[in-house]
Amino acid sequence: MGKKTVVIGYMGTQLDSGLGAGRWGKWRPSLSLVQHEDLLVERFELLYAPQYQALADVLQADMQRLSPQTEVRLHAVEAANPWDFGEVYASLYDWVRQYSFDTEHEDYWAHITTGTHVAQICMFLMVESRFIPGVLCQTSPPRKQREGGEAGSYTLIDLDLQRYDILAKRFDQAQHDAQLHLKSGIATRNAGFNQLIEEIEQVAVRSKAPVLLTGPTGAGKSHLAKRMYELKQLRHQVQGPFVEVNCATLRGDGAAAALFGHKKGAFTGAAAERAGLLRTAHGGVLFLDEIGELGQDEQAMLLKAIEDKRFLPMGSDKEVTSDFQLIAGTNRDLREAVVQGLFREDLFARINLWSYALPGLAARREDIGPNIDYVLERFAAEEGRVVRFHAEARAQYLDYAQSDEALWTGNFRDLMASITRLATLADGGRISTALVAAEIKRLQWLWQHALEQQSPQRAVTQNLEALLPAEQWQAMDLFDRLQLQAVLAVCRECKNLAEAGRRLFDQSRAQRSAVNDSDRLRKYLLKHGLTWERVVAQASLRLD
Incomplete structure (x- = not known):
């Protein structure tokens, strides 16, 4: 029935x-x-x-x-x-x-x-x-x-739109296009980053709440914020402009005046009234990069502006209004800044509803290839000259760029500068192996000091990987890896097992009636399938 x-x-x-x-x-x-x-x-x-x-x-x-x-x-x-x-x-x-x-x-x-x-x-x-x-x-x-x-x-x-295949396909395509827009049309391969962009796309078109973008300098926070704004524009969700400011450039009275505006004569040098960036962003998006650099007074005023859409310009006794969406960026850990009293806890709670950590280029090495293509396309559009890699040269560049030797401390800024140099110097529109070899030397010089600082730790890491089978290394907890790395570092500095044991157990040995540091160290190494002789032999090979 x-x-x-x-x-x-x-x-x-x-x-x-x-x-x-x-x-x-x-x-x-x-x-x-x-x-x-x-x-x-x-x-x-x-x-x-x-x-x-x-x-x-x-x-x-x-x-x-x-x-x-x-x-x-x-x-x-x-x-x-x-x-x-x-x-x-x-x-x-x-x-x-x-x-x-x-x-x-x-x-x-x-x-x-x-x-x-x-x-x-x-x-x-x-x-x-x-x-x-x-x-x-x-x-x-x-x-x-x-x-x-x-x-x-x-x-x-x-x-129920799920029942309409044609509509479902169109919505899926629209969502895919929106995500591609956020990625500047770059077909990124990193699964974690793609999943991050998928959620950011949903938040961008569904929410007007503040968004916090964290990550190292050059990870693309500013670029992504602008793309989020453009996506809202395409959906007719914003009428106002995209206003961007680096808070690290704001100091003293100028910080509050730049953000919140001021009345004429509010302070020395205030010769005319100023609207301020918050009012300029009315109906649009305000991107505050390096928000952790704001002073405490500006943080308090910003919190009120976010919550009430109202604030007082400097020197004024009459509040003004501005309805904007805030996107904040920082390369600092704001949680630590809150603990240290450098950033207001209530402001952090207000802007942390949607928080996304953008990975640096070194954490997305599989995306270097697609980003190279993007930079070359951008170069062609700006310079009117198409440039391509020779096949061998591209393989040579990627082999280095995707290796641990390439630090990419400046992230995508480093990559863009590198590819721009290659494209500019390319004769006949082709990047050769000779150009790539010279560019690799430039990058090695750029990261030389960082590599030297990392070299002791890198040596220990490589030592550990050489000593253990791949399946054993990959199955170890981070805690065990770090502990074993530290033990091996001490072993490499000691002449024999007894000396290494004395250094490693320098405090607990005084609490034992029978001291046998060598046996304790030997048993620890055996737990990981290692012997003193093997550790010494591997260290000697590295020294040779």
Whole structure:
């Protein structure tokens, strides 16, 4: 046995009207739904304004006269102003929330032909949000009106977009295009970064709350913030501009004046009134890069501006308003800054609703290739000259760029500068192996000091990897790896097992009655499948 059909709809004070005998000669939308011979409406939930009680009673009687099997329930729904969206939506929402839906046994049709346009929109929203778990029903009059008021026709509209393959594909494509826009059209391969962009795309088009972008200098925070703004523009979600400021450049009175504006004469040098960047960003997006560099006073003022959309310009006793979305960027750990008292905890809590850590280029080495192509395309557009790598030269460059020797301390800025140098020097539009070799030397010089600082730790890491099978190394916890690395570093500095044991157990050995440091160290090494002889031999090979 199929499910029962239940209709929910507003009574139309015009289309459903009529108290005299003449009403039977006109088409009435609510009545028409119970006139179809092939449709049995089990129940009709008829919503109406209390002042139209008499009309509701007549319509109820007419519907049950034409379809005795249909139970028509009247519901007086109060809305002081039928054209006030807030009032109508609230009244419908309250009615829907108390209604007992039985989706297992009943199908629900939300009738949207009757009622004010505001009521129809509210009914649509109830179905779209699944507060009414059903479909929309649109009724239409017969093509030729005849005496007796014919039923006309009805159409059902299912708002579950997952059921429409064409629409689903279009939405998927739109989402893919939006994510590609955030990535500047770069087909990135790093799974973690792609997942990060996927969520940022959803937040960008669905939320006006502050967004916090963290990550090292050159990781692309500013670029991503601008792309988020452009995505909002494409969706007509912002009307104002994109305003960007590096907070590290703001100092003293100039910081507050630049951000919040000032009145003429507010301080020495304030010769004219200034609107300030927050007011300039009204209706748009304000990107505060290096937000951790703001002073405490500016942080307090910014918090009020975010929460209340109101603030006081310097030297003014009258508040101004600005409605903007904040995107903040920082390469500092703001959690640590809060602990140290350098950043307000309440401001951090306010801007940390959506927080994303952008990885540096060294953590996304598989994305170096696609980014090389992007830089070359950008170079061609700006310089009007197409440049490509020779196949051997590209392989040579990628082999170095994706190795541990390439630190990419400046992240994408380093990569862009490197590829720009190669493209500029390329004769005949082709980058040769000789050019790549010279560029690698430049990069090695650039990172020389950083490499020297890392060399002791890198040597220990390489030592450990050489001593252990790959499957054992990869299965170790980070804690065990770091501990073993430290032990091996001491072993490499000692002449024998006993000396290494004395250094490693210099405190606990005094608490033992029987001291055998060599045996303790030997057992620790054996736990990892190592012997002193093997450690010494491997260290000697590295020294040679």
